[in-house]
Amino acid sequence: MDEPEFRVVDPVLRFLRLFLPTTALAVAGIVTLLVAGHLTGPFQQITVVRAMLASKREFFQDEQVERILMAKGLQVHVTPVGSFDLAAKEDLDSYDFVFPSGQAANEQVKKRRTGKHAVPYRPFFSPVVLATYRNYADALVRAGVAERQAGGDLYYDLSVGELIGLIDQRKLWSDFGLDNGNRIIAQTPDPCRTYSGAVYVGFVAFASESDTPRTEDAAAELARRIKPYFDVEGQHLEDMAPKYFSPEGRTFAPVAVIYEHQFIAYQTGQARPDRDRVLLYPKAQHQSAPELISFGAAGDRIGDLLMHDAALRKRAVELGFHLLGAGGGPEEDFAAFVSGRGLSVPRTGFGDMVAYLPDGPLFDLMRKEVGGCR
Amino acid sequence: MRAAVAVLVLLMAACTASTPEPVRLTVLASSELADLGPVLADLKRDTGVELAMEYKGTIEASGQAGGYDLTWLSTNRFLELRGGEPPLSATTMLSPVVLGVKPGKQLGERPTWADIADRAALGELRFGMADPRVSGGGLAALIGVATAAAGTGSALRTEDVSCDRIQGFLAGRAFDSPDVTGEFVRRQSEVDAIVAHESEVLALNASGKLSQPLEVVYPRDGIVLSDYPLTLIRPDKRAAYDRVVGWVRSPGAQRSIMERTWRRPVDPALQRAEKLALPMGNALYFPDSQEVIDRLLAFYDRAGTGRQVVFVLDYSTSMRGERVSRLREAFAALNGFDRFHVGETVTIVRFAGRVLEERSVTVSGRGDLDALLAVVASDDLQDHTAIWSAVDHALRLVRGEATVVLMTDGENNAGLTANEFFRVGRGEVPVYPIRFGEADPADLDRLAQASGGRLVDATAKSLLEAVREIRGCR
Numbered sequence: 001m002d003e004p005e006f007r008v009v010d011p012v013l014r015f016l017r018l019f020l021p022t023t024a025l026a027v028a029g030i031v032t033l034l035v036a037g038h039l040t041g042p043f044q045q046i047t048v049v050r051a052m053l054a055s056k057r058e059f060f061q062d063e064q065v066e067r068i069l070m071a072k073g074l075q076v077h078v079t080p081v082g083s084f085d086l087a088a089k090e091d092l093d094s095y096d097f098v099f100p101s102g103q104a105a106n107e108q109v110k111k112r113r114t115g116k117h118a119v120p121y122r123p124f125f126s127p128v129v130l131a132t133y134r135n136y137a138d139a140l141v142r143a144g145v146a147e148r149q150a151g152g153d154l155y156y157d158l159s160v161g162e163l164i165g166l167i168d169q170r171k172l173w174s175d176f177g178l179d180n181g182n183r184i185i186a187q188t189p190d191p192c193r194t195y196s197g198a199v200y201v202g203f204v205a206f207a208s209e210s211d212t213p214r215t216e217d218a219a220a221e222l223a224r225r226i227k228p229y230f231d232v233e234g235q236h237l238e239d240m241a242p243k244y245f246s247p248e249g250r251t252f253a254p255v256a257v258i259y260e261h262q263f264i265a266y267q268t269g270q271a272r273p274d275r276d277r278v279l280l281y282p283k284a285q286h287q288s289a290p291e292l293i294s295f296g297a298a299g300d301r302i303g304d305l306l307m308h309d310a311a312l313r314k315r316a317v318e319l320g321f322h323l324l325g326a327g328g329g330p331e332e333d334f335a336a337f338v339s340g341r342g343l344s345v346p347r348t349g350f351g352d353m354v355a356y357l358p359d360g361p362l363f364d365l366m367r368k369e370v371g372g373c374r
Numbered sequence: 375m376r377a378a379v380a381v382l383v384l385l386m387a388a389c390t391a392s393t394p395e396p397v398r399l400t401v402l403a404s405s406e407l408a409d410l411g412p413v414l415a416d417l418k419r420d421t422g423v424e425l426a427m428e429y430k431g432t433i434e435a436s437g438q439a440g441g442y443d444l445t446w447l448s449t450n451r452f453l454e455l456r457g458g459e460p461p462l463s464a465t466t467m468l469s470p471v472v473l474g475v476k477p478g479k480q481l482g483e484r485p486t487w488a489d490i491a492d493r494a495a496l497g498e499l500r501f502g503m504a505d506p507r508v509s510g511g512g513l514a515a516l517i518g519v520a521t522a523a524a525g526t527g528s529a530l531r532t533e534d535v536s537c538d539r540i541q542g543f544l545a546g547r548a549f550d551s552p553d554v555t556g557e558f559v560r561r562q563s564e565v566d567a568i569v570a571h572e573s574e575v576l577a578l579n580a581s582g583k584l585s586q587p588l589e590v591v592y593p594r595d596g597i598v599l600s601d602y603p604l605t606l607i608r609p610d611k612r613a614a615y616d617r618v619v620g621w622v623r624s625p626g627a628q629r630s631i632m633e634r635t636w637r638r639p640v641d642p643a644l645q646r647a648e649k650l651a652l653p654m655g656n657a658l659y660f661p662d663s664q665e666v667i668d669r670l671l672a673f674y675d676r677a678g679t680g681r682q683v684v685f686v687l688d689y690s691t692s693m694r695g696e697r698v699s700r701l702r703e704a705f706a707a708l709n710g711f712d713r714f715h716v717g718e719t720v721t722i723v724r725f726a727g728r729v730l731e732e733r734s735v736t737v738s739g740r741g742d743l744d745a746l747l748a749v750v751a752s753d754d755l756q757d758h759t760a761i762w763s764a765v766d767h768a769l770r771l772v773r774g775e776a777t778v779v780l781m782t783d784g785e786n787n788a789g790l791t792a793n794e795f796f797r798v799g800r801g802e803v804p805v806y807p808i809r810f811g812e813a814d815p816a817d818l819d820r821l822a823q824a825s826g827g828r829l830v831d832a833t834a835k836s837l838l839e840a841v842r843e844i845r846g847c848r
Binding site: 181238246252 | 451454455457461462463465468470526527528529530531594595596597599638640642646651653654655656657658659660661662
């Protein structure tokens with residue numbers, strides 16, 4: 001008589017025996033989808049790329065950009081830091097790439113990476129502008145320092161020199177018919193930490209003194225002369241752009257130093273153009289050229305995609321950037337996109353202020369003196 | 375088969391990935407964030423991150439951030455003034471510091487801080503505020519009022535705080551409890567208003583604990599805005615921090631914060647609730663120096679200590695006509711931050727060749743101010759000018775902390791000479807001479823310098839401006 005036979009069944013095997021056919025089908029389907037690039041699933045190897053970014057993080061935090069990169073197995077983990085803070089971070093080398101917002105900060109990073117992998121990519125540029133509201137822009141027109149651009153109802157040209165004249169005379173917004181007893185200034189992010197803040201120091205310096213300082217003494221003297229214009233504001237705000245676009249923006253800062261791309265991205269994201277928010281273009285402009293500086297293979301991969309991937313470059317235009325590098329002329333892309341969205345195309349300025357800025361170390365000395373940087 | 379099992383395990387892992395690993399973070403938070411309880415419960419449910427909150431006043435907390443994983447304060451401005459540089463922070467919600475006032479106090483259409491100070495100085499508006507030595511809301515209010523009082527339209531500088539122009543405002547302070555809304559509920563029958571965040575006023579109105587709801591006043595000369603940054607202190611908690619920030623800034627959480635705590639969302643696209651859609655007006659520029667804050671708090675600590683101001687007024691015959699009427703107008707026009715205030719002792723000494731009249735009043739309301747104006751309205755002008763004897767007389771009247779203001783238009787030609795006056799030690803009372811007409815600037819400047827006061831020249835500006843300039847100086 002046989003003893004009763006007990007077969008030990010591995011529950012996993014038993015499960016598989018029951019469900020393997022369906023599972024196999026599902027797996028096959030997912031694999032097909034993955035290969036076709038429509039879906040990212042748990043099987044795909046995702047490379048997490050660690051990056052430090054200033055204002056250009058808005059590009060990498062855009063949902064469409066995230067999706068395009070994810071389809072290629074890439075995910076950018078963003079650490080938000082001001083451009084100059086970024087260049088000075090102790091753990092700089094631990095990132096795959098950094099993306100300072102403009103020239104002077106780019107150079108500081110590259111200097112620190114001397115002798116190490118540091119490949120720069122310049123995919124796009126964007127002018128530094130002053131963002132404001134219609135009634136404030138009109139007040140500046142009445143004050144004789146701004147004029148509306150012909151054919152561009154959202155844009156004004158601004159004479160920074162004449163604006164400084166108003167600041168010097170301690171004029172209040174209420175002197176020009178507004179319900180605001182604060183002194184007229186443009187509010188800037190901290191020049192100690194941010195590139196746009198430093199560029200505004202450059203605007204004011206250039207407008208105050210046509211002779212570019214060539215010695216440390218001359219740079220320090222000029223910085224001390226213009227510092228009072230910045231002291232009016234006291235403590236600077238961080239992250240001007242998101243505050244400016246909020247319904248409470250007027251309370252934060254009626255005139256804020258931001259990048260043009262932030263304004264264009266906001267306007268084209270609206271159902272119809274917001275005619276209350278307008279830009280002031282300094283007559284002597286500065287085109288900020290942010291640089292992706294890669295510290296290794298993963299960073300190189302992102303940099304190459306930014307220079308050559310059609311979908312990413314198209315999205316960059318939609319986010320308000322002027323393209324640089326391969327492909328059509330940058331102005332055509334920008335102008336075509338902006339007018340395609342029912343906005344008028346801003347007229348660019350008369351010259352590039354960067355030509356008049358002092359050398360890197362002197363400019364650095366000036367922004368630190370003005371900002372009272374630690 | 376092994377490969378198939380691996381695939382299956384992977385698939386199952388993918389299916390369960392929506393239940394994240396539980397994490398507990400320690401958070402040092404501003405006291406008023408105790409109202410976030412239900413929001414934090416949702417956060418834990420959705421992200422697995424539990425925030426263990428410890429509540430303190432923002433000012434107190436700004437010096438103690440070390441030892442916590444995160445901070446969640448009303449603002450990082452005070453942290454930065456102390457030299458702190460938070461590595462990573464994200465704004466989460468907004469609320470302005472406002473005046474919540476009982477209806478019927480008739481402050482007028484869109485009042486300024488000066489209008490509020492004016493009524494407070496007269497004892498006609500009694501308000502509660504949070505202690506500015508502890509609370510961010512309390513200190514923001516103090517900075518706001520002091521910036522408005524300085525009237526420069528720019529950020530407060532140390533020199534702007536040298537003349538203390540907020541004593542009139544502070545005369546209306548009924549309490550400075552750390553729990554401003556709780557204290558107001560207890561004392562609502564005797565107190566008219568609170569200085570607090572908009573969120574605290576609206577929550578109080580909705581609580582049913584008030585016999586009549588407070589009206590929210592956004593002072594026209596400017597507010598201070600809190601933006602509640604969530605800040606990473608310990609870098610190794612970055613992953614959990616990212617989960618929290620991502621969740622708090624998501625539309626659902628932003629809506630929930632707005633509906634439960636009356637704070638405005640940072641998400642620009644989110645429709646504000648009706649009561650949170652009102653324009654807040656302008657923000658005052660914020661000072662960039664800890665020294666300014668320290669000075670402001672020193673003045674705050676000394677508020678209400680019964681100060682005395684002695685006006686020594688020249689009623690010699692050369693003042694007849696336009697000059698004396700300008701002097702009367704200047705006194706009548708003192709209002710807002712410059713008004714004589716409850717608790718202050720005001721002494722007026724009229725002089726010509728000798729002291730003509732002396733009158734002291736400790737202000738308790740409007741009636742006392744009328745009595746002072748009556749003294750100034752006197753038509754009793756006489757010959758000669760005894761400047762030094764009159765100042766000497768005034769200094770003898772001083773009791774405790776005081777300032778002396780001398781207004782004269784002429785040369786000394788009676789009583790003590792300048793040399794006789796200066797031969798005697800004069801103590802610590804600062805004298806502020808206001809010069810107009812033919813008065814000798816050299817002697818008056820010597821008087822100001824010797825006493826620690828300052829000479830104000832009213833030949834180039836109105837007498838009222840000159841009086842305003844030294845009002846509150848000590």
